[in-house]
Amino acid sequence: MPLKQRLSLEAYFEGIRKGDRRILSKALSLVESTLPSDRELSKALIERCYPYSGKAQRLVITGTPGVGKSTLIEALGYYAVEQKKRRLAVIAIDPKSQRSGGSILGDKTRMQRLAFHPNAYIRPASGNYGGIAHSTLAMLILCEAAGFDLIFIETIGVGQSETIARALCDLFLLLIQPGGGDELQGLKRGIMEMADLLVITKADGELLPLARKAKTQYSQAMRLMPLPPYGFAPKVLMVSALQNQGIDTLYDTIQAYFQHWKQQGYLQQLRKEQQIQWIYLLLQNLFEERRNTLQKNFKEIEKQVIEQRLSPFAAAEKAIQWLMGCGS
Ligand SMILES: Nc1nc2c(ncn2[C@@H]2O[C@H](COP(=O)(O)OP(=O)(O)OP(=O)(O)O)[C@@H](O)[C@H]2O)c(=O)[nH]1
Ligand SMILES: [Mg+2]
Missing domain, CATH: 3.40.50.300 (P-loop containing nucleotide triphosphate hydrolases)
Known part of the structure; x- marks a missing residue:
């Protein structure tokens, strides 16, 4: 896939705030992009827009x-x-x-x-x-x-x-x-x-x-x-x-x-609860995404569990430690 022409963070942000549909469309493609090179810009743009x-x-x-x-x-x-x-x-x-x-x-x-x-x-x-x-x-x-x-x-x-x-x-x-x-x-x-x-x-x-x-x-x-x-x-x-x-x-x-x-006051309360809920919905996604990488790295651990040299409890502990150590 050819690399897409990307704008700067501020160009996206200002375009969005002005209601420029062309820029909004590009920005929406950016936040849905699967290209690793788009990740940082995409995250920064969501952060920039969230307060608005x-x-x-x-x-x-x-x-x-x-x-x-x-x-x-x-x-x-x-x-x-x-x-x-x-x-x-x-x-x-x-x-x-x-x-x-x-x-x-x-x-x-x-x-x-x-x-x-x-x-x-x-x-x-x-x-x-x-x-x-x-x-x-x-x-x-x-x-x-x-x-x-x-x-x-x-x-x-x-x-x-x-x-x-x-x-x-x-x-x-x-x-x-x-x-x-x-x-x-x-x-x-x-x-x-x-x-x-x-x-x-x-x-x-x-x-x-x-x-x-x-x-x-x-x-x-x-x-x-x-x-x-x-x-x-x-x-x-x-x-x-x-x-x-x-x-x-x-x-x-x-x-x-x-x-x-x-x-x-129901609406205000609902929104607060949802904002908290989103954190954990997104966490599940992140977890699922990383689970694949984890499993690739955990073949040896899986083998130890199958051979009863390590319990699933200890393996799960190791997995969570591995996930916590793997950063953003
Ligand atoms: N008689 C009648 N038919 C309708 C009405 N609204 C929708 N339809 C028909 O029902 C069919 C499905 O309509 P859609 O609006 O595509 O339904 P949908 O729920 O969006 O369908 P999906 O996106 O495929 O899940 C179409 O053939 C419409 O013409 C209505 O008010 N009256
Ligand atoms: Mg439909």
């Missing part, structure tokens, strides 16, 4: 594949930038894009109005360097330093990505597909408990009666869940992103949550 982060409203938009996340982001995002003059960054955590790089193209066609809007910025998080937690957090910090005041993180509700997303966002928005059956769609209780707001998608045409039914069922189900710390059961709304229905109500509801949370 934290001013946006952060939303996660999640739900099973095909539920309508991208289409809703297009409709809600366009409403926010056009009607409410917000500045929106969309970060798509998409395992598919890690494999093929193809799906963001699909998303860009689904988010056409947004993709070309001067106050919106759409970007996939590849997780190539340091994993998805590292990429998403680094992107969030840089986008906030660039002055975006609304961040949408799109993620499919599977695996590790929703836990990371929960740790990154203020408001967790779970999308639900109007289904055929009476039963709740086998959604994991865990993900329902993470949600602050449930949105039944595709409430139009033939699906409208099913959407109404889903709304009733989920409203009842949410009342049986433990109450979130802010004291009321998650609301359940119905939208049609394709027909642009319920989008204004959704936006207003989201804003009402934020207002309520701010008044209660």
Whole structure:
């Protein structure tokens, strides 16, 4: 891979602070770069931007594949930038894009109005360097330093990505597909408990009666869940992103949550807890990364354990000492 043309730290920083999208894009590529030669500059840039982060409203938009996340982001995002003059960054955590790089193209066609809007910025998080937690957090910090005041993180509700997303966002928005059956769609209780707001998608045409039914069922189900710390059961709304229905109500509801949370001091408390949580999420990444190098160096130790000359307890102690000694 040819070495990329890099700017100086201050050139990146000033470009980002001025909201220069070209420089922001280059900076985001830098923080996701896997080239060892980019590491120092990348770390320095994140440090430089971190004090300027934290001013946006952060939303996660999640739900099973095909539920309508991208289409809703297009409709809600366009409403926010056009009607409410917000500045929106969309970060798509998409395992598919890690494999093929193809799906963001699909998303860009689904988010056409947004993709070309001067106050919106759409970007996939590849997780190539340091994993998805590292990429998403680094992107969030840089986008906030660039002055975006609304961040949408799109993620499919599977695996590790929703836990990371929960740790990154203020408001967790779970999308639900109007289904055929009476039963709740086998959604994991865990993900329902993470949600602050449930949105039944595709409430139009033939699906409208099913959407109404889903709304009733989920409203009842949410009342049986433990109450979130802010004291009321998650609301359940119905939208049609394709027909642009319920989008204004959704936006207003989201804003009402934020207002309520701010008044209660909940938002401030949540952010503090998340900042601490990030340290340990990132630590896990660092650990996983170094574990590979460790194992290469630990063949002899592994052999001693197999031959029962050293216990796994002593070997683990040696491993932690080795990791602590291996610096940054
Ligand atoms: N009828 C109807 N169809 C919708 C609506 N929103 C999305 N769809 C359709 O549902 C399909 C999936 O929509 P997407 O927005 O790509 O869903 P997604 O959740 O982003 O999908 P992945 O990113 O692949 O997980 C598309 O064919 C959309 O046209 C809606 O409001 N009404
Ligand atoms: Mg999508």
